[in-house]
Amino acid sequence: MKPNQFSRPGLSMLLSLLICAVLAACGAGGSGGGSTANSGGGCASPPKLAKKDHYKVGFSQNASNNPWRLAETASIKEEASKRGDTLVYTDAANSGDKQVSDVQSMIAQKVDVILLAPITEKALIPAVLQAKAACIPVILIDRDVDHTLASPNKDYVTFIGSDFVQQGKRVADWMIQATGGKAKIIELEGTTGASPAILRKKGFDDEVKSQSGMQILASQDGDFNRDTGRKVMATLLQAHPDVTVVYAHNDEMAIGAIAALKAAGKHPGKDVIVASIDGEKDALNAIINGEEGTTVQSSPFFGPVSFQTIDQYAGGTKLADWIVVKDMQFTKDNAKENLPNSF
Numbered sequence: 001m002k003p004n005q006f007s008r009p010g011l012s013m014l015l016s017l018l019i020c021a022v023l024a025a026c027g028a029g030g031s032g033g034g035s036t037a038n039s040g041g042g043c044a045s046p047p048k049l050a051k052k053d054h055y056k057v058g059f060s061q062n063a064s065n066n067p068w069r070l071a072e073t074a075s076i077k078e079e080a081s082k083r084g085d086t087l088v089y090t091d092a093a094n095s096g097d098k099q100v101s102d103v104q105s106m107i108a109q110k111v112d113v114i115l116l117a118p119i120t121e122k123a124l125i126p127a128v129l130q131a132k133a134a135c136i137p138v139i140l141i142d143r144d145v146d147h148t149l150a151s152p153n154k155d156y157v158t159f160i161g162s163d164f165v166q167q168g169k170r171v172a173d174w175m176i177q178a179t180g181g182k183a184k185i186i187e188l189e190g191t192t193g194a195s196p197a198i199l200r201k202k203g204f205d206d207e208v209k210s211q212s213g214m215q216i217l218a219s220q221d222g223d224f225n226r227d228t229g230r231k232v233m234a235t236l237l238q239a240h241p242d243v244t245v246v247y248a249h250n251d252e253m254a255i256g257a258i259a260a261l262k263a264a265g266k267h268p269g270k271d272v273i274v275a276s277i278d279g280e281k282d283a284l285n286a287i288i289n290g291e292e293g294t295t296v297q298s299s300p301f302f303g304p305v306s307f308q309t310i311d312q313y314a315g316g317t318k319l320a321d322w323i324v325v326k327d328m329q330f331t332k333d334n335a336k337e338n339l340p341n342s343f
Contacts, residue, residue, distance in 0.1 A: 043135040046157050049113055051314040056086045057307075058106035058136075060127075062119035062143075063094040065225065066252045067280045071343035072142065072300040076115065079303030096123030103127035107134045113313075114138045115306050116156075120193035121146040128156050139309055141302045144195045144322075152321035157313055160305055160323045164196045167296045168203025170329055171247060171275045174294045175208070178273060182213035183245040186236050188222040188229050188257060190249035196298070197224075200249045200277060217243060222253040229253030233260035248276040251283035251295055258291050268292065279330055281342040287335040297327040300343060 059076050063069055073089070080087040088111055092099035096119050106114055107130060114131055116138050118124035128150045131138045138156040145156075152158050175183065185208070190197030201219070208214040217240040222229035229248060237243065237260060246261075248254035254276035258268045268274050268291040276283060279297035286292035305323065313319060330338060 043132060045132075045154050047132060047135040047137045049137050049310070049314040052112070054084050054086070055112040055310060055314075056088065056110070057310070058088045058103070058109075058111035058114040059090070060099055060102050060106065060114065060116045061089070061091050062099055062117050064091050065094060066250075067282070067343055068250070068252075068278050068298070068300045071280075072117070072302055075301045075303035076306060077303075079307045083307055085307070092119060094119065096120060099124060100127045103131060107131055107136060111136060113310055115141055115302075117141050118143050118145055118195075120191065121195050121198070122149065122193060125149045132156070137313065139306065139313075141306055142196075142300075153319070158309065158319045158321060158323055160302065160309060160325065161195075162298045162325045162327050164199030164298075165203035167196075167277050167298060167327065168200040168205075169207045170203075170296045171277065171294065172204045172207035174329070174331070175245060175247070175273070175275055176211055176214070178293055179214070179245065181211040183208075183215070183273075184240070184243050185214065185216045185245045185247055186233065186240060186243045186257075187216055187219035188232060188246065188248040188253040189219055190222070190224045190253075192221050194224070196277075197221075197249055204247055222248070222256070224250045224252060226252040226256040229256030230260045231256075233257040234263065237261070237264050237266075243272055246272055246274045248274070250298075251276045251278040251280045254292060254295070255282050255286065258286060279328065279338075279342060281339065284330055284335045284339050284342050287330060287332055288339070290332075294329060294331045296329045299325055299327055 057080060061073055077087060088106055088109055090102035092102055099119055114136055124145060128138055128145060132155050140156055140159040142161050144159045150156060189201055218236050220232050222232045233256060246257045248257055254274050258274055261268045261272055266272055274292045275294045277296045277298055279295050283292060283295040
């Protein structure tokens with residue numbers, strides 16, 4: 001026999017081993033507790049979910065560092081408890097690597113389905129694909145992933161979330177009206193690489209480009225964080241003391257910006273108009289107090305819609321690639337009446 005050449009029995013054994021390895025990677029014989037495999041032995045695309053009275057649901061939260069995230073987590077936990085489902089909850093503490101590890105742990109625990117709030121569009125791609133290989137369906141909530149790397153109704157079931165482009169556009173439209181189309185703007189961006197930051201920026205920036213009198217003086221990452229937003233705003237104020245408008249990608253950064261404006265001797269709501277997105281209680285109070293102009297809601301109450309989606313998918317419903325969450329907008333005209341329902 002020539003070197004590097006296999007006999008027929010040896011080749012057959014090698015092919016059998018390779019097939020077994022592929023099937024194992026696809027989850028054959030080791031699928032999630034409620035998932036089902038194709039008749040051919042591999043995973044469906046996306047993996048199916050067997051209909052059950054109760055599910056073991058993994059929920060991977062990316063962080064718990066602000067009111068929005070805390071409200072989302074509470075909503076998921078409340079709905080799971082109401083339905084009698086078992087919830088495997090993890091908090092990635094704002095680390096993409098930890099969140100991937102968290103999802104891997106859920107796979108090892110053989111959860112039926114995973115609700116995933118990805119920290120950024122690319123960081124969680126390995127976790128999504130590993131869950132698919134283990135025949136465990138993934139439903140993305142509040143943030144999406146990069147569709148060039150993982151696709152809805154193929155690699156994961158669906159994305160449940162707001163229209164981030166429209167959120168940015170709605171802020172811009174309100175601002176154009178409030179300023180008469182003349183403004184010098186500082187933009188506080190969300191976490192670099194996160195879908196809300198990318199799309200809220202696009203919606204806002206594209207809209208203000210239509211107004212020759214509106215200029216974005218500076219745009220910088222504030223990481224969706226109140227204190228980071230305050231520090232970034234304080235620095236940008238030194239370079240751009242002529243700012244007349246602040247657009248923050250979330251309320252936390254807006255509240256931080258208001259603090260920075262006050263520390264610099266400016267009057268938020270008078271000298272500088274502030275607008276943001278999320279609809280949290282502190283932002284509504286800032287609107288009521290005249291320090292903020294508007295906030296577009298981005299609802300954190302994902303519990304009911306997430307578990308309803310799980311039921312629909314298990315029942316065989318063909319879901320849309322994107323289940324759009326409808327959001328309100330708050331101004332001085334309706335902030336006070338909506339305060340009791342804010343978070």
